[in-house]
Amino acid sequence: MAKSPGTTAADERPVMGRRERNALRTRNALLRAAREQMAQGGPESVTILAITERADIGQGTFYNYFKSRDDLIDEAILDTVERLGQRLDAMSHGLEDAAEVYSFSLRHLMRTALSDPVWGWFMVRVGIAQQGLLQALGPRAARDLQYGVDTGRFTVPDVRLAAAMTLASVLGAMREYLEHRTVGDPTDHYAEYLLRMVGIPPIEAHEIVQRPLPPLPDAVDDED
Template identity: 50%
Template sequence: MASDRRSRKAEATRTRLIGAARRLVAELGPDAVTIAQITSAADLGTGTFYNYFATRDDIVTAVIQDTVESMGQRLDAMTADMSDPAEVFAASLRQLMGTAVSEPVWAWFVVRIGAAHPALIDILGPRATRDLKRGIDEGRFQIENLPMTADVVFGSLLAAIHSYLSSDRQGDQPAQYAELNLRMVGLSRADAAEVCRRPLPHLPELKEAAR
């Protein structure tokens, strides 16, 4: 029992550090955050930090892994039963942009790390490539250069999320963004619009995605 309590306390402390680091990275960017800022925001001592992470870079990497990989798993679960590759691609883009409204700290975090850290593409890139390749294989997409197309999608995603966070957010910008990307990969205007009008499924929490 005592070991269970210690384990829960340790996990709660680590979660506090991760949460504080995520908020600071969203505000300042990954290269500007210091250990002192993280421990202060978490209301923990510096010694406690070193019980969990050896360096500042270690916690930044952990935050990226936790934040981005969890989103990737949630998107995988959300789209698992979709039969149309175009819907899989569009729904993922709509959710990624839509999360900027419901979770602005997450969105600013993605914008900040996207410009300075390769982890975003390292984690979500293979998923995007997989979904685009499926569209090619099933005849839904017309793509001549798959790696370049994936790069364009990610570059425009970061720019679109930043613009979305900084705008008045009128209209369904996530659907508009997804529609533009569908047209880029070969769908007609009418087909892309129809796909993006489909109901957007619930984005499951990580514990739901793991079931």
């Protein structure tokens, strides 16, 4: 159905009642508490008691929203990374140069970790083994790399392997910076190295990462 002039997707979303809004706030508070706990101590540090105390919610209420501790962890990881993936998709929409799409996404991933260390540690401590991270970012990395191959910009014999290397390297670079911070912002150097990995010549890779970085659109948040 076509939208009427002047309407937005937000205008067309169903209006929630007070009870629904309160329930969504409680669920989001639990997810936020889980993200913060994992950022500090990794997934193994998450307990129902720790999360409900951090969220200031009764333990009995927890089970109205999640079946178990593991259910909460899985949902928190997928929710966090998927939201970022959607923002990266929106940022790159309409860009034609695969090298820009790839490098802009890499630069935003790194700068998000630098500007928000809690989020950065969340990503590092969740790690590459977590399915939520792989499900949300893995296919996007493979898609962008395949687009580069199809348009002749990238030389990548194995797209799946290159996507896995991309995710592993971003987590490694985040950890190196967050642990040591012995150098300045490594974002552009990191993106330049990855462009060279996929076949962009060194001089051109250096020029691409100097291009102005488009802003990352805000997340389309639920009621918080």
